[in-house]
Amino acid sequence: MKITSVESFVVLKRNVFVRVETAEGIVGWGECSPIAPRPVATLVDWLAPIVIGQDAFDVGPIWQALFTGGFKLGHGGIVAHAISGIDIALWDIKGQALGVPIHCLLGGCHRHEVELIASLWRRDRPIEEEVERVQKAVDLGYKSVKLHLDKRWGHDAEPDRTIALMTAVRSAVGDGIDLLADMNNAYTLRTAIRVGRAFQELGIRHFEEPLPPYDLPGYRALQAALDIPVATGEQDCSRWQFEQLAAEGQVGILMPDVIKTYGITETMRIADVAQRHNIPVVCHNAYPTINTVAHLHFWAAAKMCFRPQEYVVDPDPLRDEFPIFENLPVPSGGKLAVPNRPGLGIAPDEASLRRLSVEG
């Protein structure tokens, strides 16, 4: 199973995919977090010589070589994003070669379908429009809906409007729907406690990233002041970083993302950290492509993923406009089934992918 090539693609100037091929002709696909698409793709190309010539079954040793090979560029960040895409592609190859889905290789299924959180990405909408959007998701069968609120890194910009908005949404959908709030690092500690207490009264199920990611004492104090779980972790990448979040931040929910957290290999280790601290995992999951499918295998195999998981319902070009992936799982009744085909269970139409990446 000698690896013969590693290629990166920036598709629609937005998504980054990795293609790994073996001498036997098996092709695996991975995806990287595309916060900086070109630099991440360049890093994949830079890391490729570490991978080419290795045995594709040696996912662990290759992961270690990539991790140490890229470490001087930083712990986490775009190096981790680049390694994620390569690692996912290697798991895809291994599953295809053995004729089993990736979740089998990770220990098997705790669950065969996953309940979803309908994630509404756009913010700054008028309150009536937000209420309508939530109602639409509920009408599609979702029982959990996440809103992105206030200003990203806004330093206490509009807590009163945020509380008014969630009050309006709660009164429109009633108590039977789980509402989640993602603040994207909007507050200082005192404001986060005030908004969190108001959310508690409204029965909000998950209070995400109210503080900057590095404020671990703040997270610890905030979680101690609230009954609702405070969620964070989408900016962290390794088991050591999640260990710090769990031990020092003492948050209520950990949020790794397999296209940021050094791939499936390290995300399983992060799941072990979560289980050791008895903290549920709700993944950050921003794309309905390989990102979601790799997560489905992880959600199936990781015990601590027992809560509903994020799924973006706002328009996505590679799902809605240019559907280049065959067999992309489609939600039904607010749930996704775990794929049972070998490897990831999806692959792009390569000609279409190459065409869409030309202008990347």
Ligand SMILES: [Mg+2]
């Ligand atoms: Mg978030």
